[in-house]
Every structure is written in structure tokens, then in C-alpha cells.
Amino acid sequence: MRGDSLDREHHHLVTPGAAPRWTAAQARPKILLYSHDTFGLGNIRRSLVLGELLGAEYPGAAILLVTGSPMIHAFTLPRQMDYVKLPCLNRTTADAYEPRFLSDCAHEVREARSAILEQAVLTFRPDLMIVDKRAAGIDGELLPALDATRRLARRPRLVLGIRDILDAPEVTRGTLRANGSFDVMASYYDEIWIYGSPCIFDAVSEYDFPAAVAEKTRYCGYLRRAAVARRPHTGPPRVLVTTGGGEDGRDLLTAYLSAIAATPEHMFDSTVVFGPQLDTSAIDALASRVAGRADVQLVTFDPNMARRYEDADVVVSMAGYNTVCELLTAGVRGVLVPRAAPVQEQLIRARRLAARGCFSLVEPSTLSPDTLLSAVRDALGGPLPVGRAVDMEGLARIRERVHHLLTEQRS
Structure with missing residues (x-):
């Protein structure tokens, strides 16, 4: 070899x-x-x-x-x-x-x-x-x-x-x-x-x-994934929020939906994918935070997230391996909010990729509606990530x- x-x-x-x-x-x-x-x-x-x-x-x-x-x-x-x-x-x-x-x-x-x-x-x-x-x-x-x-x-x-x-x-x-x-x-x-x-x-x-x-x-x-062509969009910035399976993403979802509930409508076009393993009572409670908002789309599960990543202006997600690979493939701005327990792999991955300029990072210990909204705004105002030195x-x-x-x- x-x-x-x-x-x-x-x-x-x-x-x-x-x-x-x-x-x-x-x-x-x-x-x-x-x-x-x-x-x-x-x-x-x-x-x-x-x-x-x-x-x-x-x-x-x-x-x-x-x-x-x-x-x-x-x-x-x-x-x-x-x-x-x-x-x-x-x-x-x-x-x-x-x-x-x-x-x-x-x-x-x-x-x-x-x-x-x-x-x-x-x-x-x-x-x-x-x-x-x-x-x-x-x-x-x-x-x-x-x-x-x-x-x-x-x-x-x-x-x-x-x-x-x-x-x-x-x-x-x-x-x-x-x-x-x-x-x-x-x-x-x-x-x-x-x-x-x-x-x-x-x-x-x-x-x-x-x-x-x-x-x-x-x-x-x-693992690079197959790229999907980005569709044109002329409305407000598109923010995609995803937590993978959803079982451990409630804090992230709560912070984002609470932040959106306190902002004027149509500041963003938000799509929130809860994940198939988040229980229905939690989904109902989270959805109630943005009830009646025309600028928020709530989705339980999508087995093919590639199209959604490509269409987003910024993705807010945890830092699971597959999600990170798909974000790197799409070349989209990303705000990572990793979990820190019961294992630290997401936290380590997010910190190392953020240090290389690949993504923005919100430490789980600092997560709040304000810190998350600020990170999303900063990411939207920044340049598209280029020159990512990731194999x-x-x-x-x-x-x-x-x-x-x-x-x-x-x-």
C-alpha cells in the first residue's frame, strides 16, 4: 500500500x-x-x-x-x-x-x-x-x-x-x-x-x-455524500434545525424554538426536523412554542436530509458523525451544538472542526435561546465556508x- x-x-x-x-x-x-x-x-x-x-x-x-x-x-x-x-x-x-x-x-x-x-x-x-x-x-x-x-x-x-x-x-x-x-x-x-x-x-x-x-x-x-443541486430562493434566510434521531436533542430544539417565538415573523424561514425517536408528548410541547407561526415548518422525520441541507442558508444541528459528513459535503454554514454526555465524541468533533473554521460552535454549557440566535445571525452574516482542509x-x-x-x- x-x-x-x-x-x-x-x-x-x-x-x-x-x-x-x-x-x-x-x-x-x-x-x-x-x-x-x-x-x-x-x-x-x-x-x-x-x-x-x-x-x-x-x-x-x-x-x-x-x-x-x-x-x-x-x-x-x-x-x-x-x-x-x-x-x-x-x-x-x-x-x-x-x-x-x-x-x-x-x-x-x-x-x-x-x-x-x-x-x-x-x-x-x-x-x-x-x-x-x-x-x-x-x-x-x-x-x-x-x-x-x-x-x-x-x-x-x-x-x-x-x-x-x-x-x-x-x-x-x-x-x-x-x-x-x-x-x-x-x-x-x-x-x-x-x-x-x-x-x-x-x-x-x-x-x-x-x-x-x-x-x-x-x-x-x-464519507462524502452525493451532492444535491441547490434550489433558488428569494425569501428570508432559510434555517434548518435537526437533531438526528431526536432522542437527545430536546435542549437544542427548545432553545431554538424559544428564540424564534421571541422574534418577529419572517426574520427567518425555519424548518425544524424533530427526529423519529423524540416522543410525541415532547413534540407537542415543542410545537406549542411556535403555534400559528407561518414561518416555521415542523417535520417529524425525513430519511433523506441531503436536499434540506443543500437548500438551507444555515443548519443548526448536533455534531453526530453522519450529520457532519453531510454538512461538509453540502458546503453549508453550520452551527453545531454537540451533546457532551454520555460520551464526548460530538463535543470533541465539534471543537476540532470549529477550530479549523469548518463550523460555528455553541458549547452545550452555554446553550440558551439568546446564544443560539446570536450564533445563527453571525453564521448568516459570515462568508460561506471555503477551503475546508478535511479529507x-x-x-x-x-x-x-x-x-x-x-x-x-x-x-
């Missing part, structure tokens, strides 16, 4: 090149994606982006997504993709989970999830398996499936894909060692992909990856790594 000035002994930055030509034997690979999905929409949306890429590169591929997302049915899947639904879990703390719906059957739910994963591997017999974020799955639920790959006639290539930042380094270093994740990475996986750049956050160094894990780690870059070539590099791994698997 060719490196560049960012290469070090313990990690690589892959350089994208021309798309390879596939041989007939590689034209119909079976690819299994695992996305544990316990909180928000981030994991499932990232898996769907990978599915779209793989489906486009391999028109004859069979892609099976095994997911715990309660919202998978709301998304459009690539033609070559189907899914197996795991019973839902809900995150209660940074590293603790319980059944989302079957609250009295915690043991049974965990056993069922693990058994489904193992059988998916044994019956689907994938050529490539890409795991999102959790090397062993939730509470080790993936370990039987990982063991099962070794019983297949042809062992699939195994990849662990992780976002740019997991949590604060002082927390993550201990967690990855204590829960055995580093051992699982070293024992089972062929490659570790980081969907980010060491220029923003050097996870290998910050999290102190052991040598055996670091040597198989590749920085892919952030967005993740999908191109993933395409090349998939080609390499499938070629290796069939040799």
Missing part, C-alpha cells in the same frame, strides 16, 4: 485512485454488514451509505444488513440489499444497554440477537463482513458469529469500521482494553477502517492502539480496500 506524509509505522492513509476493473469471479460477492444500532440513527445511516457504495460497485452483489435499528423500514435500501432485523436495544449509559421494547426479556433478547447473527453468517456465507464500531458487538453478541466465520469452507474477510472519534481518549483507552475489544480486533479482523483523518483526530495515537491492531488500521477519510475521500478508499480484500479472499 502506498502511503504519504501522514503514514507512520503504526497506521496508513490510503490514497484513492482509479476504480478497479472487476473480474467475473468478483462480480457477485456476498457482503454482510452488521450494525448494532442502540441509539440514534448514526450507525444505520453509515451502513446504508456503505451499502449504496457496494451496490453501485458490484451490480450483481448480494448485501445483507443485520441491524438492530427500529427505523430501518423507513429508509430506501439499494436494490441488492436486504436486511435481518435484530430485537431492539436501548443505550442507558455510555456502555450499558437494555431491551427497548421487551423489557422483561433481557436475557432472551441478548441470546436471540447473538443466535441470529451466528446463523446469518453460517447460512449467508459472506465473502466480506463489515462490522460497524463494536468489534465484539454489544456485550459480546457478535463473538459466536466471528467464531462461525472460521468454520466456513471459505473464510470471509473481516473489517471493523469505526467513526473518527469514539469518546474522550482517557475513557476510550481503558474501555477498549477492559472489554477485550483490542484482543478481538487483533484475533479476528483483517483490517480496521477509521472513517476519519488523523489531521482531525489521530485515533491510533489518542487511543493507544496496540501494535497488532495499529498495523492493520487504515484511515479512510470522512472527504473515504468512499473512494473504501472501494479500493474492498477490491483488495475480495481479490485476496478469492485467491
Whole structure:
């Protein structure tokens, strides 16, 4: 693999090149994606982006997504993709989970999830398996499936894909060692992909990856999404407010809607997307703050936010990985209001990108209607972000790594 000035002994930055030509034997690979999905929409949306890429590169591929997302049915899947639904879990703390719906059957739910994963591997017999974020799955639920790959006639290539930042380094270093994740990475996986750049956050160094894990780690870059043409607009500035899944975005939504309620009508044209996991009582309470306002559109959920990002003059959002990638793709002004708990990945990401001039930042500790409204006005009055030094070539590099791994698997 060719490196560049960012290469070090313990990690690589892959350089994208021309798309390879596939041989007939590689034209119909079976690819299994695992996305544990316990909180928000981030994991499932990232898996769907990978599915779209793989489906486009391999028109004859069979892609099976095994997911715990309660919202998978709301998304459009690539033609070559189907899914197996795991019973839902809900995150209660940074590293603790319980059944989302079957609250009295915690043991049974965990056993069922693990058994489904193992059988998916044994019956689907994938050529490539890409795991999102959790090397062993939730509470080790993936370990039987990982063991099962070794019983297949042809062992699939195994990849662990992780976002740019997991949590604060002082927390993550201990967690990855204590829960055995580093051992699982070293024992089972062929490659570790980081969907980010060491220029923003050097996870290998910050999290102190052991040598055996670091040597198989590749920085892919952030995942650029397909651009959508911006539609012309002659009215007031358009402000889009989104909190992803919505479960942890109530403070942001409250601050913005309270600010708008105190401003003259048509200062902005606001669209607020609550998110599908915000409960209806909270939505009703929030909506009452702007009842009768003709300049505020309230939306519960939109599975395709790209059009809304492109049309906005400024986006107010949290700082989840997928949202940030979509904002960087759109080149839109953004005001980030990250969450700081139960994990700090959004806070770290927002601070580092704000320091590079990519976005404005409202610290969660200072969030109020006044501070948020001021940040929106400042963003609207500023120039469009240009010259963002953020590596967005993740999908191109993933395409090349998939080609390499499938070629290796069939040799």
C-alpha cells in the first residue's frame, strides 16, 4: 500500500485512485454488514451509505444488513440489499444497554440477537463482513458469529469500521482494553477502517492502539455524500434545525424554538426536523412554542436530509458523525451544538472542526435561546465556508480496500 506524509509505522492513509476493473469471479460477492444500532440513527445511516457504495460497485452483489435499528423500514435500501432485523436495544449509559421494547426479556433478547447473527453468517456465507464500531458487538453478541466465520469452507474477510472519534481518549483507552475489544480486533479482523483523518483526530495515537491492531488500521477519510443541486430562493434566510434521531436533542430544539417565538415573523424561514425517536408528548410541547407561526415548518422525520441541507442558508444541528459528513459535503454554514454526555465524541468533533473554521460552535454549557440566535445571525452574516482542509475521500478508499480484500479472499 502506498502511503504519504501522514503514514507512520503504526497506521496508513490510503490514497484513492482509479476504480478497479472487476473480474467475473468478483462480480457477485456476498457482503454482510452488521450494525448494532442502540441509539440514534448514526450507525444505520453509515451502513446504508456503505451499502449504496457496494451496490453501485458490484451490480450483481448480494448485501445483507443485520441491524438492530427500529427505523430501518423507513429508509430506501439499494436494490441488492436486504436486511435481518435484530430485537431492539436501548443505550442507558455510555456502555450499558437494555431491551427497548421487551423489557422483561433481557436475557432472551441478548441470546436471540447473538443466535441470529451466528446463523446469518453460517447460512449467508459472506465473502466480506463489515462490522460497524463494536468489534465484539454489544456485550459480546457478535463473538459466536466471528467464531462461525472460521468454520466456513471459505473464510470471509473481516473489517471493523469505526467513526473518527469514539469518546474522550482517557475513557476510550481503558474501555477498549477492559472489554477485550483490542484482543478481538487483533484475533479476528483483517483490517480496521477509521472513517476519519488523523489531521482531525489521530485515533491510533489518542487511543493507544496496540501494535497488532495499529498495523492493520487504515484511515479512510470522512464519507462524502452525493451532492444535491441547490434550489433558488428569494425569501428570508432559510434555517434548518435537526437533531438526528431526536432522542437527545430536546435542549437544542427548545432553545431554538424559544428564540424564534421571541422574534418577529419572517426574520427567518425555519424548518425544524424533530427526529423519529423524540416522543410525541415532547413534540407537542415543542410545537406549542411556535403555534400559528407561518414561518416555521415542523417535520417529524425525513430519511433523506441531503436536499434540506443543500437548500438551507444555515443548519443548526448536533455534531453526530453522519450529520457532519453531510454538512461538509453540502458546503453549508453550520452551527453545531454537540451533546457532551454520555460520551464526548460530538463535543470533541465539534471543537476540532470549529477550530479549523469548518463550523460555528455553541458549547452545550452555554446553550440558551439568546446564544443560539446570536450564533445563527453571525453564521448568516459570515462568508460561506471555503477551503475546508478535511479529507472527504473515504468512499473512494473504501472501494479500493474492498477490491483488495475480495481479490485476496478469492485467491
